Amino acid sequence: xxxxxxxxxxxxxxxxxxxxxxxxxxxxxxxxxxxxxxxxxxxxxxxxxxxxxxxxxxxxxxxxxxxxxxxxxxxxxxxxxxxxxxxxxxxxxxxxxxxxxxxxxxxxxxxxxxxxxxxxxxxxxxxxxxxxxxxxxxxxxxxxxxxxxxxxxxxxxxxxxxxxxxxxxxxxxxxxxxxxxxxxxxxxxxxxxxxxxxxxxxxxxxxxxxxxxxxxxxxxxxxxxxxxxxxxxxxxxxxxxxxxxxxxxxxxxxxxxxxxxxxxxxxxxxxxxxxxxxxxxxxxxxxxxxxxxxxxxxxxxxxxxxxxxxxxxxxxxxxxxxxxxxxxxxxx
Amino acid sequence: xxxxxxxxxxxxxxxxxxxxxxxxxxxxxxxxxxxxxxxxxxxxxxxxxxxxxxxxxxxxxxxxxxxxxxxxxxxxxxxxxxxxxxxxxxxxxxxxxxxxxxxxxxxxxxxxxxxxxxxxxxxxxxxxxxxxxxxxxxxxxxxxxxxxxxxxxxxxxxxxxxxxxxxxxxxxxxxxxxxxxxxxxxxxxxxxxxxxxxxxxxxxxxxxxxxxxxxxxxxxxxxxxxxxxxxxxxxxxxxxxxxxxxxxxxxxxxxxxxxxxxxxxxxxxxxxxxxxxxxxxxxxxxxxxxxxxxxxxxxxxxxxxxxxxxxxxxxxxxxxxxxxxxxxxxxx
Numbered sequence: 001x002x003x004x005x006x007x008x009x010x011x012x013x014x015x016x017x018x019x020x021x022x023x024x025x026x027x028x029x030x031x032x033x034x035x036x037x038x039x040x041x042x043x044x045x046x047x048x049x050x051x052x053x054x055x056x057x058x059x060x061x062x063x064x065x066x067x068x069x070x071x072x073x074x075x076x077x078x079x080x081x082x083x084x085x086x087x088x089x090x091x092x093x094x095x096x097x098x099x100x101x102x103x104x105x106x107x108x109x110x111x112x113x114x115x116x117x118x119x120x121x122x123x124x125x126x127x128x129x130x131x132x133x134x135x136x137x138x139x140x141x142x143x144x145x146x147x148x149x150x151x152x153x154x155x156x157x158x159x160x161x162x163x164x165x166x167x168x169x170x171x172x173x174x175x176x177x178x179x180x181x182x183x184x185x186x187x188x189x190x191x192x193x194x195x196x197x198x199x200x201x202x203x204x205x206x207x208x209x210x211x212x213x214x215x216x217x218x219x220x221x222x223x224x225x226x227x228x229x230x231x232x233x234x235x236x237x238x239x240x241x242x243x244x245x246x247x248x249x250x251x252x253x254x255x256x257x258x259x260x261x262x263x264x265x266x267x268x269x270x271x272x273x274x275x276x277x278x279x280x281x282x283x284x285x286x287x288x289x290x291x292x293x294x295x296x297x298x299x300x301x302x303x304x305x306x307x308x309x310x311x312x313x314x315x316x317x318x319x320x321x322x323x324x325x326x327x328x329x330x331x332x
Numbered sequence: 333x334x335x336x337x338x339x340x341x342x343x344x345x346x347x348x349x350x351x352x353x354x355x356x357x358x359x360x361x362x363x364x365x366x367x368x369x370x371x372x373x374x375x376x377x378x379x380x381x382x383x384x385x386x387x388x389x390x391x392x393x394x395x396x397x398x399x400x401x402x403x404x405x406x407x408x409x410x411x412x413x414x415x416x417x418x419x420x421x422x423x424x425x426x427x428x429x430x431x432x433x434x435x436x437x438x439x440x441x442x443x444x445x446x447x448x449x450x451x452x453x454x455x456x457x458x459x460x461x462x463x464x465x466x467x468x469x470x471x472x473x474x475x476x477x478x479x480x481x482x483x484x485x486x487x488x489x490x491x492x493x494x495x496x497x498x499x500x501x502x503x504x505x506x507x508x509x510x511x512x513x514x515x516x517x518x519x520x521x522x523x524x525x526x527x528x529x530x531x532x533x534x535x536x537x538x539x540x541x542x543x544x545x546x547x548x549x550x551x552x553x554x555x556x557x558x559x560x561x562x563x564x565x566x567x568x569x570x571x572x573x574x575x576x577x578x579x580x581x582x583x584x585x586x587x588x589x590x591x592x593x594x595x596x597x598x599x600x601x602x603x604x605x606x607x608x609x610x611x612x613x614x615x616x617x618x619x620x621x622x623x624x625x626x627x628x629x630x631x632x633x634x635x636x637x638x639x640x641x642x643x644x645x646x647x648x649x650x651x652x653x654x655x656x657x658x659x660x661x662x663x664x
Contacts, residue, residue: 063622287659291623292618332660
């Protein structure tokens with residue numbers, strides 16, 4: 001069997017055919033570990049949406065999670081698993097999204113420093129969020145090269161541990177606690193649907209479900225304009241995304257390597273929706289459920305409505321991943 | 333003592349100094365009565381908003397109520413208290429707001445007819461809501477006179493019972509069940525704040541609180557541009573609103589007579605906020621709590637933030653009254 005090596009700067013993950021993914025006890029322990037730093041989010045139902053979709057939907061509301069997204073789980077788990085020696089040097093990442101805020105908050109709560117590399121062009125609101133959680137922002141030019149170089153420099157200067165947004169076992173283990181809470185409710189779901197960008201949430205969801213409810217189908221929901229998981233799944237090999245274009249701005253990233261290895265093993269299928277279908281689902285959630293979600297978060301409901309052949313008459317879990325949306329730019 | 337007489341077309345309420353407002357047993361019985369037709373809505377907290385407001389706020393989320401507003405309570409109670417003879421002839425009202433949808437739904441659930449008089453200019457979405465709940469719409473010209481005349485005709489033709497939106501003891505009794513649920517949580521609140529338009533919710537809230545927690549202060553929250561309750565309270569006499577103008581479109585109506593009699597007795601004070609302050613509070617709820625509310629619903633939080641002298645360091649209940657907002661016209 002081949003060997004994949006990922007250089008994570010100050011930690012190297014070597015994945016072989018024997019790579020150990022988080023086990024059920026690992027995920028349970030992660031849940032206990034991050035408990036003081038996260039909300040146990042509610043599961044909501046809505047009869048009007050059920051009627052429309054022709055199935056019984058249970059919405060796990062991670063839009064109500066700390067920092068407004070499931071990312072709080074993985075970041076907290078990764079930070080809390082650091083050795084005290086690593087903690088003394090802090091954590092670093094490059095992100096302008098929910099992971100940046102989640103890592104800054106988790107670090108701050110653990111009493112350690114965080115260094116967040118952000119493009120100088122990042123929206124003011126994202127900068128403020130990171131600052132409000134006590135993160136130190138290091139600006140870079142808005143190119144992938146500048147981002148990586150700046151992160152390398154920060155890590156070299158500070159010795160901080162790089163915590164990537166999804167391609168990391170501790171992050172995946174943290175995201176897996178969301179499905180753990182779902183399965184603890186004993187809803188006898190036939191299917192569970194999560195959005196897929198880098199694959200942290202979908203990977204974690206698939207792992208937990210594999211352990212606790214192996215008969216439940218797990219679907220990834222992806223925008224048509226960033227359908228690398230769909231195409232990878234069809235081709236049975238990781239195909240990176242080039243030039244993604246979708247309103248679901250949290251799902252623009254390509255699948256991570258570790259995430260792909262989990263997804264190809266434990267996910268039933270990947271389904272896609274157009275931006276128009278995503279916006280319609282998003283609107284439905286605002287109008288009927290009276291809750292605020294970001295576009296990425298509406299993709300699972302969009303595919304559940306789009307593919308009745310998969311979901312009709314079933315009990316379906318849908319993970320609403322986050323609620324951080326620019327209110328001035330709602331698509332309706 | 334004087335006698336006030338209100339002609340409710342097919343029922344006449346005579347209020348004397350001995351007028352009996354709903355008692356605590358009445359309110360408890362109403363709660364049991366409407367239970368199958370309403371949600372027990374959740375009470376949410378938010379540490380970021382607490383920090384900003386300098387107090388501990390408990391949000392009673394009636395935006396998650398059936399038909400998206402507390403109005404479901406009063407309409408259900410009024411419908412279920414009709415005699416079987418009255419039921420056979422149905423119910424009628426004039427409204428283009430939440431009460432219309434709530435009455436149509438309550439009637440439909442009770443298996444009786446509802447006739448809703450609406451101006452021909454009412455937004456399409458409001459018409460559709462009433463129709464979707466099985467209400468029969470009768471259009472009229474968009475004037476107060478035409479509205480009243482059309483309602484009179486409908487009632488004369490059908491014998492339907494007129495259920496007004498707030499100036500009605502059964503409606504007030506129904507709205508009073510919202511505070512009942514709050515007090516059942518035993519939160520030891522120092523203050524409770526509800527929005528005030530016609531005074532159904534504030535009246536009911538004040539009554540229940542008078543019975544169950546007489547030391548708790550009850551505040552009405554009103555837009556500056558529709559401040560008849562504030563002015564009535566200052567003058568200790570009912571002063572109707574002329575030419576109201578505010579973004580809080582659910583609070584444009586003048587206080588009802590019965591509502592005023594309760595409010596003057598049992599409400600501690602009425603506080604007002606400008607449209608700008610209302611929009612800022614509304615935005616805060618969307619951004620921090622990730623829930624959808626209508627502008628009227630943001631007025632209580634706006635006054636809590638505006639008047640720290642009243643609320644600083646206190647435990648404050650805030651009733652979020654509804655979430656029916658035109659998403660295409662959000663003020664941010």
